[in-house]
Amino acid sequence: MPHNIEYMTIARVLPKWIEQLLRELRSIYYSKVGRYCPVCEQSSRKFSRFGIVPRKNAECMWCGALERHRLIWLYFNKMTNLFDGRPKRVLHVAPEGCFERRLKKLIGDGYITADINDSLAKVKMDITDINYPEESFDVIYCSHVLEHVADDRRAMREFYRVLKANGWAILLVPVTAEMTIEDLSISDPAERLRLFGQEDHVRRYGPDYVERLREAGLRVKVTTASDFLSDKEILQMGITGVSGEIYYCTK
């Protein structure tokens, strides 16, 4: 029995010790300058691979930010009033881990996270039926959600309804087709993966995504990385084609 107890002790300690060592080795491997993540403000030798079809130079090893997160964080900073210190009501749908803690700290009490799964956010919310009155939010940020939602047009109308008259919304989707393709009768995950790129996507958007937003009443300004970042910033912060375009919407 004593032998057994000793083994159990080692078994408990060793994995932690190994885990710590691996973390250290990983830090050494990725440390040094070269790449810079504007979200966590840390440098690294390179970004990690990420994705169903793995992309090189994608994920920040420190905070998990991907290409699109780094792009939108820079946009928030350089192109919007999000961090001007004035009180705001901000709705963040399906909150990304790399943003949530920082946004909560920067915005304070007005920061509301929402998700269809209530364990993932402060408020349980179906974005096609938002349980808030008209003009509730100064800012709405919803990224890579609408491609999962059957009635995305209704969700867009709901965002329009709850957005304040002088507010703004950033509603991002992956644009991976020449024209939007969708077929709501397809529910087989394998078929969705084949047609729409992911098992839980219900469509692939094309550039006509902007027209859907406009149909919902929103004015849309489309911005790309090169509109507000230098070539050096784009390279250093790992902003690539998959970062996508930014859809800045107002009433």
Ligand SMILES: [Zn+2]
């Ligand atoms: Zn980071």
